[in-house]
Amino acid sequence: LNCTYCEDFGARRNADAVAATLDDSKKILKIIRDGVNKLWITGGEPLLSPHILDLLTYAKDDLNFRELSLITNGTLLSRHLNLLPLIDRLVISLDSIVPSALASVSLGNEQSQQVIETIKSIAPLQKENHFKLILNAVITPETLPSMDALIEFCTENKILLSFSPQAVNNWPHFDLITSDEYRSFIEKLLKAKKSGSPILASTAYLKTLLD
Numbered sequence: 001l002n003c004t005y006c007e008d009f010g011a012r013r014n015a016d017a018v019a020a021t022l023d024d025s026k027k028i029l030k031i032i033r034d035g036v037n038k039l040w041i042t043g044g045e046p047l048l049s050p051h052i053l054d055l056l057t058y059a060k061d062d063l064n065f066r067e068l069s070l071i072t073n074g075t076l077l078s079r080h081l082n083l084l085p086l087i088d089r090l091v092i093s094l095d096s097i098v099p100s101a102l103a104s105v106s107l108g109n110e111q112s113q114q115v116i117e118t119i120k121s122i123a124p125l126q127k128e129n130h131f132k133l134i135l136n137a138v139i140t141p142e143t144l145p146s147m148d149a150l151i152e153f154c155t156e157n158k159i160l161l162s163f164s165p166q167a168v169n170n171w172p173h174f175d176l177i178t179s180d181e182y183r184s185f186i187e188k189l190l191k192a193k194k195s196g197s198p199i200l201a202s203t204a205y206l207k208t209l210l211d
Contacts, residue, residue, distance in 0.1 A: 003105055003106040003138075019049070022051040022054055022055070025051060025055055026055070026058055029055065029058065029059055029063060030063060033059075033063045033064075033065065037065055037066040037067070038065065038066055038067040038068075038069070039059055039065045039067070039068050039069070040069045040070075040071065041055075041056070041068070041069065041070045041071070042070075042071040043071070043072075045072060045073055045075075045076070046070060046071070046072060047072050047075075047076040047077065047079075047080050048076070052080065052083065053080070053082060053083060053086075056068060056070075056083055056086040056087065057086060060086050067088045067089065068086060068087045068088055068089075069087065069088060069089035069090075069091065070083065070087050070089070070090055070091065071091040071092075071093070071136075072090070072091070072092055072093070073092070073093050073106075073115070074092040074093070074094065074115040074118060074119065075111055075114070075115060077092070077115070077118050077122070078114070078118045078121075081122065084122065084125060084129040084131055085129045085130070085131075087131050088130070088131055088132070089131060089132050089134065090122075090131055090132070090133050090134065091134045091135075091136050091162075092115070092119060092133070092134070092135055092136070093106075093135075093136050093137075093138075094115060094116075094119070094135045094136070094137060094150075095137045095138050095139075095140065095143045096137070096143045096146040096147070096149070096150055097112075097116055097146070097149055097150055097153045098146040098149060099112045099113065101142055101143045101145070101146040102143075104142040104143075105138075105140055105142055105143060119133070119135070119157070119159070120157060123157040123158060123159055126158070132160060133159050133160065134159070134160040134161070134162060134200055135150070135154055135159055135160070135161050135162070136161075136162045136163075136164070137150055137161065137162070137163050137164075138163075138164055138165070138166050139163055139164070139165045139166060139176065139182070139185075140166040140173065140176075141166075141173060141175040141176060141179070144176070144179070144181060144182060144185060145181070147163075147185055148185075148188075151189075151192060151197060151199075154197075154198050155197055155198060158198070159198060160198045160199075160200040161197075161198055161199055161200060162199075162200040162201055163189065163199075163201060165177075165182075165209060172209070183210060186206060186209045186210050187210070189201075189206055190203060190206050190207070193206065
């Protein structure tokens with residue numbers, strides 16, 4: 001994907017990068033395990049790796065990481081449901097459930113419908129496979145009007161939801177911080193969290209989004 005709000009690393013992008021072999025990846029994981037017991041697999045898109053199942057199995061069964069978390073855009077997830085028993089936390093980047101809003105920042109209509117249907121199908125599998133499903137949404141000027149629908153979707157499907165505002169040069173987008181609609185939404189988030197909605201953020205963090 002080419003999300004409009006993502007850092008593409010510009011001149012720092014390594015055009016000559018070569019994907020690590022399975023053996024090299026296992027060696028790297030072993031080194032990491034010496035220092036930490038919780039592992040986050042991210043990208044890019046980790047499900048593009050041909051070794052993702054082998055790596056997660058090795059991390060869980062051989063290296064005994066206490067927690068395994070996977071962050072994905074969800075477009076390939078329906079092909080990798082065999083990963084669910086291996087992970088403790090599945091984070092899917094989804095900025096809206098309104099196709100037109102998603103199309104303005106990341107996913108085309110066909111992809112967005114596919115991802116949403118996949119999320120709806122795996123949400124009931126959380127208890128059986130012992131993992132937590134989390135949607136991570138970036139609030140942009142384009143997606144802001146559809147945020148309420150995303151909260152309702154997560155509440156209905158028992159999915160945790162985390163938010164962060166679109167950043168420009170490490171600061172929230174100017175069109176957000178000057179928007180009454182944005183401030184109203186953050187205040188609504190604070191009330192929703194207090195009333196028990198599945199918002200994965202501390203009250204202190206949400207309050208900083210108003211500063």
